[in-house]
Amino acid sequence: NAGVMQNPRHLVRRRGQEARLRCSPMKGHSHVYWYRQLPEEGLKFMVYLQKENIIDESGMPKERFSAEFPKEGPSILRIQQVVRGDSAAYFCASSAAWQGNTEAFFGQGTRLTVV
């Protein structure tokens, strides 16, 4: 049973390009969470999705960032027109139910570098 899979592990983008980060949850998990970790900081919540629905996007920047979790396929975090400040590690977690009642498992993250 594979864990949460994130790809790519490392992504380099030039300023102004788009970044697409993928997250395949653990088998049987329908809840996905995205977090961002800036250097020397803890993880900061971005968005919580269930299949085809955004449940809580209170941590998402208002512009350039979007997330989806389609019926089929991985969850995608999309950052348009990246800037240097978007450089960070982006983590995805998944759980079988709302993560207060059950453990959420994290992927190994995608390290985004904007040059």
Place this chain on the structure above:
Amino acid sequence: AQTVTQSQPEMSVQEAETVTLSCTYDTSENNYYLFWYKQPPSRQMILVIRQEAYKQQNATENRFSVNFQKAAKSFSLKISDSQLGDTAMYFCAFMKHGGSQGNLIFGKGTKLSVKP
């Protein structure tokens, strides 16, 4: 708004010794969850231990235990018989109970080094 504070940016301990990592939080909620996560150099976030605020008994997982003081809003992690593999960043995290809130609020972390 909830906040989580880890006041020890770095700590070190000798192998086989015991170390305690501090965490305090601020909330007006009465029911919530608290977590400790470990992040080794591989960057994988690994759940170490979880505590439900309505439970009086401190959670324990093998060599890891917590001291949960609800009135003081304190949630420290004790690691007994430290091992070299315990070297990692440790993050304390808070989550509200109920509703559609799925988000964990993390502290800034404590870097723990276990020395041989």
